[in-house]
Amino acid sequence: MTPDDLKARIDDDGVEFIYAMFVEMHGKPCAKLVPVSAIDDLLEVGAGFAGFAAGPISQTPADPDILAIPDSDSYTQLPWQPNVAAMQCDPTVEGELWPYAPRVILKRATAAAAGQNLVLKAGAEAEYSLLHRNEDGSLRPADERDTSELPCYDARGLTAVLDHLTTVSRHMDAMGWGNYANDHEDANGQFEQNFKYADALTTADRLIVLRLMMHTLARRQDLYATFMPKPFADKTGNGLHTHLSLWTADTDEPLFHDDDDARGLGLSPLAYSFVGGILDHAQGLTGIVCPTVNSFKRIGVGPPDSGATWAPSYVAYGGNNRTQMIRIPEGGRLEVRIPDGSANPYLALAALLGSGLDGIARDLDPGEPNTDNLFALPLDEIGRRGIAALPPTLLHAMDALVADDTLRATLGTGRDGDYVDYFAAVKRTEFRSVNDQVSPAEIDRYLTLM
Numbered sequence: 001m002t003p004d005d006l007k008a009r010i011d012d013d014g015v016e017f018i019y020a021m022f023v024e025m026h027g028k029p030c031a032k033l034v035p036v037s038a039i040d041d042l043l044e045v046g047a048g049f050a051g052f053a054a055g056p057i058s059q060t061p062a063d064p065d066i067l068a069i070p071d072s073d074s075y076t077q078l079p080w081q082p083n084v085a086a087m088q089c090d091p092t093v094e095g096e097l098w099p100y101a102p103r104v105i106l107k108r109a110t111a112a113a114a115g116q117n118l119v120l121k122a123g124a125e126a127e128y129s130l131l132h133r134n135e136d137g138s139l140r141p142a143d144e145r146d147t148s149e150l151p152c153y154d155a156r157g158l159t160a161v162l163d164h165l166t167t168v169s170r171h172m173d174a175m176g177w178g179n180y181a182n183d184h185e186d187a188n189g190q191f192e193q194n195f196k197y198a199d200a201l202t203t204a205d206r207l208i209v210l211r212l213m214m215h216t217l218a219r220r221q222d223l224y225a226t227f228m229p230k231p232f233a234d235k236t237g238n239g240l241h242t243h244l245s246l247w248t249a250d251t252d253e254p255l256f257h258d259d260d261d262a263r264g265l266g267l268s269p270l271a272y273s274f275v276g277g278i279l280d281h282a283q284g285l286t287g288i289v290c291p292t293v294n295s296f297k298r299i300g301v302g303p304p305d306s307g308a309t310w311a312p313s314y315v316a317y318g319g320n321n322r323t324q325m326i327r328i329p330e331g332g333r334l335e336v337r338i339p340d341g342s343a344n345p346y347l348a349l350a351a352l353l354g355s356g357l358d359g360i361a362r363d364l365d366p367g368e369p370n371t372d373n374l375f376a377l378p379l380d381e382i383g384r385r386g387i388a389a390l391p392p393t394l395l396h397a398m399d400a401l402v403a404d405d406t407l408r409a410t411l412g413t414g415r416d417g418d419y420v421d422y423f424a425a426v427k428r429t430e431f432r433s434v435n436d437q438v439s440p441a442e443i444d445r446y447l448t449l450m
């Protein structure tokens with residue numbers, strides 16, 4: 001969109017203010033509220049931020065300002081506050097794109113793919129919990145009667161929060177996202193509202209706006225919307241299942257579909273190599289797509305009340321089988337089930353793309369699909385078959401991430417060294433600060449044990 005087109009659009013929409021937005025490592029939505037009277041300055045100079053204050057983006061208090069340059073194509077009028085539009089920005093420092101900004105990292109990864117005439121398209125299923133916080137700090141589902149052991153798809157659970165769900169659906173459509181389904185998920189208070197896939201950058205931008213919308217709408221009802229991976233130890237966690245396909249950049253032809261696939265999954269050899277790359281980099285990749293201490297309570301643990309975690313534990317792929325790390329729900333695309341709601345969508349899609357492209361460059365073959373129920377296969381049988389487990393903690397995942405040269409190259413380097421080293425340093429500190437706390441479960445276990 002040209003500046004004149006943008007200004008005409010702002011005028012038509014009756015927008016008075018712009019959120020000039022960017023995210024740091026954790027995906028926190030940072031913004032300045034800019035009146036449209038200052039749009040020329042915003043487009044030419046950008047919005048100024050003290051980067052160090054925003055969060056981890058490899059800035060010190062001594063650094064010059066980040067100037068965040070808005071991407072006109074990301075302009076989105078916000079239907080829940082229609083006098084405001086959001087524009088996602090590319091952070092710069094002294095005129096150069098800042099290599100520790102997640103959006104800049106994804107754009108570099110998609111540009112590398114475009115150099116091979118490839119475009120990554122992505123759809124994401126952002127599961128979230130809609131919760132009420134009690135005065136003692138404890139949490140319960142927004143609907144206090146939402147206590148069934150099998151709440152998934154329950155029409156009564158949908159009905160209880162119908163106003164919220166239909167409002168989100170209308171807002172998604174007003175933003176042009178194409179909402180096509182909304183459901184009560186497997187945990188009490190857990191929902192998922194699906195919108196159509198798009199190119200990776202558009203989907204990542206939308207996920208930032210989606211989270212902002214959910215937080216805002218929940219707050220207006222004195223509720224919390226959370227994307228944290230495992231808010232309740234005994235309930236299914238919040239995943240960010242990510243559907244991926246490659247297309248040609250010049251003619252927009254899908255490249256992952258093949259009706260003649262001998263394995264019967266409808267995938268092309270290129271898609272299989274992409275799958276092989278993601279499996280090959282699964283250990284380090286997990287550190288990017290499951291980036292919190294809490295993430296590892298969602299994957300790789302025993303079943304919650306409902307009977308299944310719906311989260312992967314092992315490095316494996318299969319057909320339409322939700323116990324696999326990569327599921328092939330139908331020909332032409334793959335679903336990666338590791339990512340959770342705490343993932344930074346820019347970093348997650350960059351890392352997935354880099355891993356898949358490496359599989360293509362090395363012509364990897366993932367072998368035959370796994371057809372087991374991996375939630376039920378005994379551990380000794382998993383070991384006997386040589387199926388690797390996903391990393392058990394954030395620390396293990398960081399060790400794998402810094403050892404992965406493909407992810408190191410994909411996420412890039414800057415003034416302060418490689419992004420993976422910066423990311424791992426921040427995350428190791430986060431691990432220690434959470435792990436240093438003494439939990440009630442520890443007291444229960446150890447108080448009188450010896």
Ligand SMILES: [Mg+2]
Nearest residue numbers: 125127185192
């Ligand atoms: Mg789901």
